[in-house]
Amino acid sequence: MFARLGRVVVHNPWKVIGAWLLIVIAVVASAPKLTSTTDQSEFLPSHYESIQAMQLQQQAFPQSAAPAAIIVFKRADNAPLNDENAAQVAAIATKLGDEKIKDVTGIQPAPPAENRLVQIAAVQMTKVTTAGDTTQSDAVESLRDALQAQLKDTDLKAGLTGQAAQMLDQTESSAKGMAIIGIATIVLILVLLLIIFRSPVIALLPIIVIGGVSSTVGGLIAMVSKAFDLKVDSSVNAILLVVLFGVGTDYILFLMFRYRERLRAGEDPKTAMVSAVTRVGEAITSAAGAVIIAFMALTLSTLGMFRALGPALAIAVAVALLAGLTLVPAIVSLLGTKVFWPSKAWQVEPKGARFAAVGAALGRRPGAFAVVSGGLLLALGVFAFGFNPTFDLSSGSTSDTSESAVYSKELLKGMPAGATQPSDVLLRSEGGALTAAQLTDYRAALAGVSGVGQVSEPHPSSDGVVAEFQVTLSSAPESDAALDTVRGPLRDTAHAAAPAGATAVVGGITSVFVDFQDAMNHDYSVVFPVAAILIMIVLALLLRSMVAPWYLMASVFLGFAATLGAAVLVFQHFQGNSGLIFTLPVIMYLFVVALGTDYNILMVARLREEACEGRDPRQAAALGVHHTGPTIAAAGVILAGTFASMMLAGNNVLSQMGFAISVGIAIAAFVMAMFFTPAVTALLGHRAWWPGHGDRGAKQSNASSPSDDYYAPRRDDAQQVPAASGGSNRGWSNTGEWRR
Incomplete structure (x- = not known):
């Protein structure tokens, strides 16, 4: 199937690009506006x-509601308010009411506090009726301007806080955070791809492709949200941006690594791209399928915010996958080897000494690698039992210097x-x-x-x-x-x-x-097990094995516990916070479990490929780390880095999310996929592929017990491969074998 897809795309690139342009235009033109809500009550079912x-x-008090905002008055010199000050507060409240500020329906002053340090005035506003309604935010802005004008020539200072004011400050903080995250994500991707491929063309490729299809993602999410009346949380935009660029870049990276490998093997550019899609297509699709399943499992949640978040992120991953398997190959097939310009390094088989040495060491002592990597996960996972959820979204989502916080x-x-x-x-x-x-x-x-x-x-x-x-x-x-x-x-x-x-x-x-806490406890007991079962089914189908899915999922959940433990250690123990944001375990589940499975799939697919070539389990593990280690390392650094950019947004909520997800992805890439999974697979040997025994290939003659010399780093003469030659790939390979 993927070979056929590769041939169709590579031999019809302009048709594929044209089809994508038509799809983008059609979706953008017909999609409704994507709106989000910050009203937490909209996410709960009616039985709570x-x-x-x-x-x-x-029903009983249609005109009554809690104050939308509160004006807090104090003396400029921090002394207690006197009777004259209290009279000034009442007069200011009356004058503000007389100004008929749009959507401010009433301002009612209260007596000074018992210690007379502050005095408040409750502000009623027109009720917000739809998601994305800025009525109250606009009213807060107008009221703040009018308030400062009334405070002139008085001994008073005042500012607005309360729900409407906090939401306005949170929105402004989020907008600044989104800009920072977007810039940091793009810069990081550009820099890392320039380092890896030394080509500005490849560095710009994910930015152009993913940026081009991002409007399609937003339009599709808006369509689905409207069709199924899903309430999209305001935080989804930041997560969506990072997911789309992070995951999309990963898939492009997987494809380009394999494309470069086939060029070095002597294939011409078009054949190399068809081969790349053929060889990596199943692994990428299975990985994306696992991620999509994990995200869609959130539709079983009792909370509306997660029921909407799951499909939104699943749509993003699906579009990134389709673009990676169709649009990117089409563009690269037009560019050919110019995609690597100006670098010529693509022609040279690198020695890969570090990953060769690590792979050789793992092949010799898989038990030691399994114990050390598994022990690290367990040690961090112990701290997860100290997790305490906190619901302080308003202060955590705004700067401490914002008016509502002050x-x-x-x-x-x-x-x-x-x-x-x-x-x-x-x-x-x-x-x-x-x-x-x-x-x-x-x-x-x-x-x-x-x-x-x-x-x-x-x-x-x-x-x-x-x-x-x-x-x-x-x-x-x-x-x-x-x-x-x-x-x-x-x-x-x-x-x-x-x-x-x-x-x-x-x-x-x-x-x-x-009620949120009760609903989430229910979700933990339903969503997590269902997602785990469905992901295991995907793994079983990909690997034709009933054994491998069990230890792969066990490693992923060890990674989840280690990630949560690391977040607890940093934010609760080191920084002294009372707890972590209550949505963090679910957000971590989305990325650590789903994307951790991504890297495991990529590694274990290569292990099976090597086993099918006739290598014994330890050989396969050594070669898997040698060949796939660089890809996973590069993808892990890019994806972890993009999520780490959320820590620059300037508020505690996104900082916790960015830290936890980036650490989780780093653990998934550099501990689980790089060491734990190949080590356990090597220890299990032939049993890992039961009952399908997908490790049996045509070259069983190579499966004899190797000498210890195999695990030593191999000599690699780094043969030059003529560009677009389609010529011979004879010579010493980086595995130390003679290519025929």
């Missing part, structure tokens, strides 16, 4: 309590930490209006809960059947302490203290985070 509370609140800290000087986003308790009677005595007793019960700072006066609905209590927690709404309060005593008390014939639900962002 936080969503039930939100729905009840919308005034959120100022707010804590006089108000409970939960004041920015209070929890909501809604009490509903099934037998008529609630009485004043019932509401008073219920409020007192809520106020007595440990971890609760304040409870507002009850706000009854027009018919008196539903009453709303705003509960301000003592801890920040995204903190572990706040989650523990809502999950335990607050929900328990809210349910138990409800009057006879009444029920209660607890809502608000902290309640949403509590």
Whole structure:
């Protein structure tokens, strides 16, 4: 199949390029706009309590909502506010309201805090109704400008915080981060490919190809999201950019390494490209298939953000694969050997002394390599048990110097930490209006809960059947302490203290985070095993073996644990953070498990190829590391480097993601695929390929026990191969054998 594909593409390059241009134009012209959402509640199913509370609140209080933003006032000299200052705050709030700022529906000042260090004004805004709606963000920008004008000639300083302000600052921070990530990714790919191939043409090839098809990816994702009503998280754009360029470059790299190998074997350029697609096509497709399966397994998630993220990334990988097997060969077949210009190194068989020496050492002592590499994975994996999820997305996604972050800290000087986003308790009677005595007793019960700072006066609905209590927690709404309060005593008390014939639900962002944790625990028990089973099926079909998939997946999950352990070690132990971003294990699963399988597939496919040539298991392992080691090393450096660029974005969320994924890919490439997998395969020997025994090839005469001299580095005369000669490839190969 891949031989036929290679011939069609290579002999019809302009038709292939034209078809791609038509596809890109058609998708871009017809695709809707891809929008994302930052509202975490949109990702949860309706059976969770936080969503039930939100729905009840919308039904009973359609005009009521928690403040979209909070203006925090303080004295410029940090002294306590006096009565004159309090009057100034009230006057400023009134003037801001009179300015009729678009989409600001009300500004209500509150009394100064008990210690009089701060005073707040709650800001109501037009409710956001659709993903990507900038109504509140625009209102925050306008309100900030108007506020600074009103503060002139006063002793006061003030700024906006709260959900709408935090979202605006987060969006601006993400935009800057995306620009940094994009530039760093492209520069890194250019530099590394220039070092590897010493050709600006090859260095620019992935940038041009992937940049050209990226609009197609965005359009397809938008189509799928609209068709299936998927909620795309705002962080998907950063991940998508890195996945598309990182994975796409890897696939192009695999193809170009094999293309160069066939040219050195004496094939003419077109034949060499057909051979490259034929030989590497199955491995690349199987690797991409494993990645796509891992991503699509997220559709089983109960969380909407992951159900949308999985197909989005699967589409990106599928398009990168198709481009790598069709568009790239078409372009290269037109360029021929000019793709390596101005370097002539492609004509020379490199000695590859380092990888030859490593391969020879592994071939002699596979047990030692298996123990050391496996022991390293286990040692790092121990720290994974200390993982603590954190939901502090707002502060972690913005700079500490942003206005919302600065005034959120100022707010804590006089108000409970939960004041920015209070929890909501809604009490509903099934037998008529609630009485004043019932509401008073219920409020007192809520106020007595440990971890609760304040409870507002009850706000009854027009018919008196539903009453709303705003509960301000003592801890920040995204903190572990706040989650523990809502999950335990607050929900328990809210349910138990409800009057006879009444029920209660607890809502608000902290309640949403509590339900997120429960949903993710469910997903861990469903998504991970399903993905593992499906990937093992792909491996079994590729390798025609029932044994190899088991130890390959075991190595991948060891790599997953080691990666999580490394992140815990760096961020929780060394930096002293309370925890890691709660989505990190799933994000790591996407890349470490899926892409770790990628490199394992590439290595084990080469091991089988060498075994089919008649090498014994240790010979095959030595040659596999020698030949495939450079490809995996180059791909691993590029992919890990592109993800590491996320650490330059300037916020803790992307820093944790970038670190964990880049370390995970480095572990997958340089520990699992390079050492652990070939070492275990060599130890298992013929049994690794049971029952298909795909290691049996035509050249069994070479399978006799080798002498110890085999494992010593071989002499390589680095024969010059004439460009496009199609001539003989006779001479000493880098395996030390005479080519006929």
